Amino acid sequence: MRALVIDDSRAMRAILTRQLSALGFDVAQAFDGRDALDLLGTGYVPDVALVDWNMPRLDGLSFIKAVRARPELREVTLMMVTTESEHDKIVRALAAGAHEYVIKPFTDEVIADKLALLGLVGV
Amino acid sequence: MSVFTGLDDGLREELGVILTDVLSSVLRQEAIVTTNQLPHGSSVTSRLAIHDRSDETPGSEGEFAVIEVRVGIGLARVMAARMMSMSTPDTPDLVDAIAEISNIAGGNVKTLLCHHARLSLPSAQISDVEEFAAARPADASTYVRAIVLGHVAQLAIHPDAPVADLLWPPTNSDSTLEPTA
Numbered sequence: 001m002r003a004l005v006i007d008d009s010r011a012m013r014a015i016l017t018r019q020l021s022a023l024g025f026d027v028a029q030a031f032d033g034r035d036a037l038d039l040l041g042t043g044y045v046p047d048v049a050l051v052d053w054n055m056p057r058l059d060g061l062s063f064i065k066a067v068r069a070r071p072e073l074r075e076v077t078l079m080m081v082t083t084e085s086e087h088d089k090i091v092r093a094l095a096a097g098a099h100e101y102v103i104k105p106f107t108d109e110v111i112a113d114k115l116a117l118l119g120l121v122g123v
Numbered sequence: 124m125s126v127f128t129g130l131d132d133g134l135r136e137e138l139g140v141i142l143t144d145v146l147s148s149v150l151r152q153e154a155i156v157t158t159n160q161l162p163h164g165s166s167v168t169s170r171l172a173i174h175d176r177s178d179e180t181p182g183s184e185g186e187f188a189v190i191e192v193r194v195g196i197g198l199a200r201v202m203a204a205r206m207m208s209m210s211t212p213d214t215p216d217l218v219d220a221i222a223e224i225s226n227i228a229g230g231n232v233k234t235l236l237c238h239h240a241r242l243s244l245p246s247a248q249i250s251d252v253e254e255f256a257a258a259r260p261a262d263a264s265t266y267v268r269a270i271v272l273g274h275v276a277q278l279a280i281h282p283d284a285p286v287a288d289l290l291w292p293p294t295n296s297d298s299t300l301e302p303t304a
Binding site: 106 | 207
């Protein structure tokens, strides 16, 4: 399984990469939504992408909309991982095509549980 | 009246919970609220702005406040090492780690105090200037501190601080913020 971590914080990318690697994922990283779309443009298709909301150049919500507009990426599971915790933001992300929503700060167990709910790791 | 000033004891307690939750989640260590001051010496400080747009009065630009997280250089090293799973983090690692801590704390503060707001991107730097919060600050700032791994971390809200130097994320999808409950 392949996972793409999209966050402008190297520290957060490292945290998520460590957690995902421990769950058996091959992990790629992107600095922001633009960087991630460039990576997807090379033909790389992850099974799941963990996406921050507030990032330079292209935010997470725009990235989700861009991915959902591309039929060849319809199998990519999208999980928003963000400090934005208002109900309105959660609704907008899910409406745009995110499958799950994780609010920072989170524990290792939260990420594993969400991935298990999505059928991406065993329970 | 500003949503960022005159915070009552209940809100101050909530700010302490935010700080301890962020520290304990990231470090996987218990953090508790303290009245101890920051250590002497260099510190890492990260700032980001909240732009509250609840005031829909025509012509109003809303209110701004700066959220600031400050830790001593020793705690910054520990945090960066734990967050990035490395033994000897470099200066950019310390700055990046504390920036993310402030980003997480800022998002939670925004949710606590605002109903219609946006966050800037965090900006962090190492400083040799020692600044200690007064028990009764002369300005409208609010301070809470927590101790984790024997070190003190400080979260502050500065309603009157300048925000012109801070960068805002693009408004690709977020140009219209809808009010929450």
